[in-house]
Amino acid sequence: MLNVGSVARKIRKHKARRIFIQVPEGLKTRILGFARELEKNGKRGLKVLISVDPCYGACDLRDNEAKALGCDLILHLGHSDFGLKSKIPVIYEELRMDYDPTPLLMIALNDLKPFKKIGLVTTVQFLSSLDHARKFLQKRRKKVYVGSPRRGNPGQVLGCDFSAAKDLEGTVDCFLFMGSGTFHPLGLSMAVKKPVFFLDFEGTQLLDLKDEKRRMENIRLLQIENAKSCKSFGILVSTKPGQMRIKTAEESKEKLEKMGKKAWILVADELTPEKLLGLQIDCIVNTACPRMREDSRLFKKTIIDPDDVDKLKE
Ligand code: SF4
Structure with missing residues (x-):
């Protein structure tokens, strides 16, 4: 590699x-x-x-x-x-792994039976698996699509950019994410309306993310409900160049203040619970990497996205 x-x-x-x-x-x-x-x-x-x-x-x-x-x-x-x-x-x-998912796809084929048109997506290290999967599925008379993202290579998603899949929403019956780790496939399932299947290279299984998506949506709704009663908001801006969304943070601050909340913009390269010690903050609005959602338990605070701020009025 x-x-x-x-x-x-x-x-x-x-x-x-x-x-x-x-x-x-x-x-x-x-x-x-x-x-x-x-x-x-x-x-x-x-x-x-x-x-x-x-x-x-x-x-x-x-x-x-x-x-x-x-x-x-x-x-x-x-x-x-x-x-x-x-x-x-x-x-x-980029460092790609040449992993052939054909044996795993053979096991998964039955679950994919109802779907004729399949959108393939993966992360950068498994891009070479796309061709193997495309050939395998096409031989089984599936129509296979690989989307063009705003950034990166055809079929590639990032945790903050699912444009390779969104590009295909109107065309496919379902998405097949191939790779390892749950961050990207779960993010994908939240970003699109079509069913998402996760061909898990580490767990050697195919997972239908329907239930997990519902669970994630419920957590998000719960966080929004919790945020409605919060009074002090810390709006996180990361200094990492590709995550720096100061305009979004300022807009969120303005909206929150109009709702009678107190809001501050907090700047960090990467936010950790220790960096919040001594700050009286009830809720974090995360304008940085969505990966922070995975750490919400560590923060022991309500965490919402900037898109959720408007929902606090509802
Ligand atoms: S913001 Fe997060 S998800 Fe997006 S590229 Fe950076 S680390 Fe990955």
């Missing part, structure tokens, strides 16, 4: 002398060895700095930090280009 030779060639093309690596948590165990190899491979004494801050996506582009440290290139591992402008060049090294 991590090919030192190929990455070193790309770095040489940029004539970089000092690089700044951003790495997802899942690759951290291998990053030290990889960095050493790069330094050995790099011509003219390449220097490598490794950012150990968590990096969940290419929305988190640390070009200011890298530039301040004298780096002339960022190597962003595991993510596709988010379309952000950068002060220094960036290499997005």
Whole structure:
């Protein structure tokens, strides 16, 4: 997956002398060895700095930090280009896994029987599985569709961008998400109206997300109901360039104040419960990464989306 030779060639093309690596948590165990190899491979004494801050996506582009440290290139591992402008060049090294889901699809086929037109979606690391799945399903006389997202590659979704699926809503009977982890398939099920199935590569099973979607919707309704009685709101703005939604935060603040609530804009690279210590906040309005929803229990606070603010009047 991590090919030192190929990455070193790309770095040489940029004539970089000092690089700044951003790495997802899942690759951290291998990053030290990889960095050493790069330094050995790099011509003219390449220097490598490794950012150990968590990096969940290419929305988190640390070009200011890298530039301040004298780096002339960022190597962003595991993510596709988010379309952000950068002060220094960036290499997005996507790291795909060649996983053939055919054996799993054979087990899943029965559950997909009622659906003729299927929209395929996945995350960047499993994009090569799309072709395997397309061939398998087409042989079984299914019509297969792969949507074009606003960002990234055909068929690719992000936790904050399901345009590859929304593009197909009017065309398909259901969606088949392939990959691992529940963050993306659950987000997808909330974002579209058509049924979503999750071909879980880790759990080696096909899951119909109908019930889980209902559970998530109920949690969201409950959070909105709770927020109606909250008095003090902290509106989170992240300093990560791809998550920074200051205008949305300011609009939410204005709306909340018109409702007679107290609201403050809170700025953090990444919000953690400790950063809220000492602040009298009942409810968080999250304008940053939707992944924060997964941590709502840690915060022990009501968390809502900016879109939910208008519903507090209902
Ligand atoms: S905002 Fe969150 S979901 Fe979107 S790319 Fe960044 S980490 Fe992923």
